[in-house]
Amino acid sequence: MIIKKFQANTETDAIMLAKEELGKDAIVMNIKTISPKGFYRLFRKPLVEVTAAIDDNVTYKNDKATMPKKQSFPDIIYDEPAPLPQPNQGHSKESSAIEEKLNNLQSLLEKQIVEKEALQHTKEKVKAASKNLACIQLIYNQLILNEVDEKYANQIMSEIEGTLKKDASMDNILSSIYQKIVLKLGQPMTINLKSNKPKYIFFIGPTGVGKTTTIAKIASKFKVEEKAKVAFLTSDTYRIAAVEQLRTYANILGIPLKVVYNIDEMEQSRREFADYDIIFVDTAGRSHRNKHQRDDIEGLLKAIPEKEREIYLVLSATTKYRDLITITEAYSEMVGYNLIFTKLDETSSVGNLFNIRMLTNAPLSYATFGQDVPDDIDRIDPQSIAKQLLRGH
Ligand SMILES: Nc1nc2c(ncn2[C@@H]2O[C@H](COP(=O)(O)OP(=O)(O)O)[C@@H](O)[C@H]2O)c(=O)[nH]1
Ligand SMILES: [Mg+2]
CATH class of the missing domain: 3.40.50.300 (P-loop containing nucleotide triphosphate hydrolases)
Structure with a gap:
């Protein structure tokens, strides 16, 4: 018995290849889809692999192959796979050049993806920060309207900005600023008679x-x-x-x-x-x-x-x-x-x-x-x- 594997883009093509080579009596023993692995998956569709067999006694259509005559064991021949769509995985100079180019392309793509994600992250941060900023600006204006010296208003705002979470709500911001002001006003000191007199x-x-x-x-x-x-x-x-x-x-x-x-x-x-x-x-x-x-x-x-x-x-x-x-x-x-x-x-x-x-x-x-x-x-x-x-x- 001769068993051979044939790969093609579709199942029909793979069977056709098998029949062409082994003859119309070839029996399909197994059909499986081969998903391309590694980086090439980006560029290749999955292939279909058909395992076909033919009995020794049936004339082997492929005349290039030498038929082993008296063989006690099934003769499993893993033939060259069917021609693959470009790019192929051969190791010729040309294809390794292509492979290198593709690898470069891959790292470029991956880099772009990473950069895009980072950019998105930054955009979200900026968005949250600018929302905070608008809110801080509003409160700052209020302090100025109430005649707080710009110098001190700025001081409060810059102290608060560092401590705020980026998703802080208006309430959070307001209460942080409120607390900051209370702290800066400090504990009032009034007269008490408990200590030494007069x-x-x-x-x-x-x-x-x-x-x-x-x-x-x-x-x-x-x-x-x-x-x-x-x-x-x-x-x-x-x-x-x-x-x-x-x-x-x-x-x-x-x-x-x-x-x-x-x-x-x-x-x-x-x-x-x-x-x-x-x-x-x-x-x-x-x-x-x-x-x-x-x-x-x-x-x-x-x-x-x-x-x-x-x-x-x-x-x-x-x-x-x-x-x-x-x-x-x-x-x-x-x-x-x-x-x-x-x-x-x-x-x-x-x-x-x-x-x-x-x-x-x-x-x-x-x-x-x-x-x-x-x-x-x-x-x-x-x-x-x-x-x-x-x-x-
Ligand atoms: N509206 C208002 N007038 C005040 C207040 N405290 C004091 N005054 C008035 O300010 C004026 C001067 O107060 P005075 O005690 O003589 O000030 P002194 O010169 O610093 O001793 C008086 O007419 C007080 O009645 C306050 O809290 N509010
Ligand atoms: Mg007086």
């Missing part, structure tokens, strides 16, 4: 911002709510009206008031009020441009040991940002003050409050929002400030 609380700042009114508000709370032993000192002797204003509050609240003209008198009153809990010191808030006057305040401050005193720089939220910067520069030698912002009822934007906090790094403390003593004052709430900064008008 405690001297100095109020410094420009004229007319509300120092005296704020002292009356805070003193009233300590006197009435905490039943503290409170005294007033004032060095604001430049205007009679200023002393009279504080005296009025002192009388209403039943709080002793002493006017101090110099350091000696300051030291004298220290002895006088030694058994008091808290002493509020009102200062002359004339021009902060006048260094001489600031030296007066510094002299008074030096009369009190650092750990017995606290300084509050009182600023009005209605003052122009530029002027606020100049004011804080003028008071920059007075280290360790906390910030009070007055007249929040007169402005819709709290940007300056944030800006000055960022500029001075001084802790925030109280905010006042009206002329009523003692009600119109509260501890600054960083969360409510952050909300106001992000809210539209």
